[in-house]
Amino acid sequence: MSLYQKIFKEYWNPYIAISIAGLVSALYFGITGTVWAVTGEFTRLGGHILGWFGIDVSQWAYFQLVGLEGSPISRTDGWIVIGMLVGALITILLSNSFKIRIPKQKRRLFQGFIGGIIAGFGARLALGCNLAAFFTGVPQFSFHSWIFMLTTAIGTYFGVKVVNTKWWRGKPTLMKGSMNPAVTQHDQKRNIQPVLGLILACLYLALVVYFFAIGKPLLAVACIAGALFGILIERGQICFTSAFRDLWISGRAIMSKALAVGMMISVVVTFIYIQNGSVALIKMAAPSTAIGGLLFGFGIVLAGGCETGMMYRAMEGQLLFWVVGVGNIVGATALAYGWDHLGIYHALAENWPKVNLIEQWGPMGALFGTIAMLAAWFLLSNWWEKRFRYGTGIKQQKTERISPVTKEV
Numbered sequence: 001m002s003l004y005q006k007i008f009k010e011y012w013n014p015y016i017a018i019s020i021a022g023l024v025s026a027l028y029f030g031i032t033g034t035v036w037a038v039t040g041e042f043t044r045l046g047g048h049i050l051g052w053f054g055i056d057v058s059q060w061a062y063f064q065l066v067g068l069e070g071s072p073i074s075r076t077d078g079w080i081v082i083g084m085l086v087g088a089l090i091t092i093l094l095s096n097s098f099k100i101r102i103p104k105q106k107r108r109l110f111q112g113f114i115g116g117i118i119a120g121f122g123a124r125l126a127l128g129c130n131l132a133a134f135f136t137g138v139p140q141f142s143f144h145s146w147i148f149m150l151t152t153a154i155g156t157y158f159g160v161k162v163v164n165t166k167w168w169r170g171k172p173t174l175m176k177g178s179m180n181p182a183v184t185q186h187d188q189k190r191n192i193q194p195v196l197g198l199i200l201a202c203l204y205l206a207l208v209v210y211f212f213a214i215g216k217p218l219l220a221v222a223c224i225a226g227a228l229f230g231i232l233i234e235r236g237q238i239c240f241t242s243a244f245r246d247l248w249i250s251g252r253a254i255m256s257k258a259l260a261v262g263m264m265i266s267v268v269v270t271f272i273y274i275q276n277g278s279v280a281l282i283k284m285a286a287p288s289t290a291i292g293g294l295l296f297g298f299g300i301v302l303a304g305g306c307e308t309g310m311m312y313r314a315m316e317g318q319l320l321f322w323v324v325g326v327g328n329i330v331g332a333t334a335l336a337y338g339w340d341h342l343g344i345y346h347a348l349a350e351n352w353p354k355v356n357l358i359e360q361w362g363p364m365g366a367l368f369g370t371i372a373m374l375a376a377w378f379l380l381s382n383w384w385e386k387r388f389r390y391g392t393g394i395k396q397q398k399t400e401r402i403s404p405v406t407k408e409v
Contacts, residue, residue, distance in 0.1 A: 007235075008095040014255055017236020018262035021229060025136050026269035028225040032218055034076055035140065035281055036229060037132035038084070038307040039123040039332055040066050041077040042325075046333030048072075061340035062124075076222035081311075083226015086204055088234040088312040090227070093197030100317040105170055108304075112320045115303025116310075116327020117334070119296050122155075123307075124335040125344070126292025127283045130240040130306045133293075137283065138263050138374070139270040141366050143355035144285040146373070148293040155297020156244035163301055230312065239309030241300045251388025253381040260378040264371055271367050274358065286352030288344070303327065 025036045047057045047068050057063050072078030092098050103109060123129035126148050128137060134152065137145030162168055204227060211220035232238065243255035274280050283289070300306040303324045305313055310328070314321040338344045357366040 008091060011237050012232075012235045014236050014238065014258040015261055017232045018238055018258045019265050021232045021236075021238065022135075022139075022262035022264075022266035023269060024225060024228050024232070026139060026266045026273070028221070029136070029140075029270055030273040030278055031221055032076055033278060035132055035136040036080060036225070037077060037128065037136065038081055038311075039120060039129040039328065040132065041072060041075070041081045042120065042329045043124055043332040043336055044068055044075075044077075045072065046329045047336065049329075050333065057336070060336055061345060062336035065339075074219075076218055079219055079222035080226040080229070083204075083223050083228075084230035084233065084308075084311050085315055086200065087227035087230025088315040089230075090197050090201050090204070091231050091234050092312075092315055093193040093200065096191065096193045098193055098315075098317050100319065102319050107170055108320055109323050111168070112303050112324045113327040115299045115301070116324040117299070117331035119299030119303055119306070119324075120328035120331025120333075121335045122292045122295025122297075122299055122331075123328075124292070124332045125348070126289045126296065129296065130300075130308065133283065133289070134240070135259070135263060136266070137281075138370065139266040140280045140282065141271075141274075141357040141370060142280070142282045142285075143357055143360075144283045144289045147285055147289045148296075151290045151293030152240075152297035153244050153247075155294040155299075156241065156301050157248050157297075158294075159298045159301025160245055160248045162298075230315075233308045234312040234315070237312075240306040241304070241309055244297065245301055247381070247384060247388075251385050253385035256381040257378050260374045260381070264374050267367070267370050267374070271363075275363060280356060280358065282354040282356045284349060284352045285355045286349045288348035288352075291348060299331075 029035055043062070043066060047060075047063050048071065050057050058068065069075075070078075072082065089098075119129075123133070126133050126144070128134070128148070130152070133148040134145055137148065204223070208220050208223045211217070211223060239255065240259070243259055246252040247256060270278075270280075303310070305321060305324065307328070310321045310324050314325060335344070357370065360366070361369055
């Protein structure tokens with residue numbers, strides 16, 4: 001099999017993809033002083049959209065907290081998001097797998113929109129999604145990330161309970177015809193996709209060179225990091241929703257364990273940067289963190305994907321996840337309004353501390369303590385996977401041993 005086939009025709013091992021993402025995330029922090037994040041930029045985009053309609057949001061407390069200066073193309077966070085979309089689209093085109101897909105059940109569009117709103121609201125209530133409040137938050141040694149991780153897991157559990165109900169699933173749509181239809185002329189035309197992917201990659205590379213040339217290296221770095229993240233999440237099929245949801249549905253824990261390994265790598269590299277003068281980004285550990293995590297976990301299961309999963313699936317041509325993305329922006333913007341206008345900050349976040357584990361446990365204590373907790377998560381996920389799988393197998397074996405006796409009687 002050719003190298004092209006292995007890179008673009010096969011999905012990558014999640015351990016490899018997520019480990020590289022953890023390393024790139026830490027390097028990005030060391031270079032720019034910021035972290036891999038998504039929903040903060042979604043919130044700012046919501047603020048810009050309101051501004052287009054004449055609504056002044058500059059005095060909203062939440063936008064003063066996250067910043068609203070400039071536009072997505074003038075912010076590093078903006079190029080992280082744009083780069084993720086472009087990077088994912090490039091690999092999708094190069095693998096010749098882009099195709100417009102509309103859910104068979106149109107109710108899924110409404111369900112995805114509602115799930116997106118809940119997830120977006122919860123993410124910004126917790127001051128970060130599965131990235132800023134979780135994957136990049138743990139390596140920053142911010143205690144709030146552990147609260148968010150635990151409550152997100154709980155939220156996904158209840159989300160699974162809802163999506164498994166008959167009223168949520170609805171009636172299945174039966175389709176006539178072969179499961180493996182013949183290749184159509186439309187499918188043959190898709191062979192142009194790799195060419196388009198190569199052209200897009202060249203244009204994007206030219207943009208990176210342009211930013212370096214005009215003296216905006218941080219934007220260039222954000223472009224590079226964003227594209228790398230996009231490539232990794234698409235090729236590795238990285239989705240935090242599946243990392244938790246699969247535990248409750250099938251016991252499958254490969255994504256959960258891979259995330260633990262990726263964060264261990266990120267923790268070590270980020271720690272080195274912090275010890276050499278980089279400032280850790282610590283968020284408040286408050287009731288808003290716990291409630292936000294619950295809502296986020298619940299919402300991403302209803303939506304069918306988290307921010308990372310949503311982005312690469314949208315680039316694959318899945319219309320549902322464009323709707324989920326709109327829901328995310330709506331939910332995040334609603335939280336920005338409610339932060340001060342509805343008293344959410346005063347009720348759930350005011351006066352709660354920012355807990356830095358390095359300050360609480362000391363540098364070595366925080367490093368080895370965090371690695372130990374991630375290792376415990378890995379081992380717990382592995383135990384759960386075996387318990388789920390073989391626990392069911394034992395029941396089946398008992399049933400098989402009893403059945404012949406029953407038949408004879």
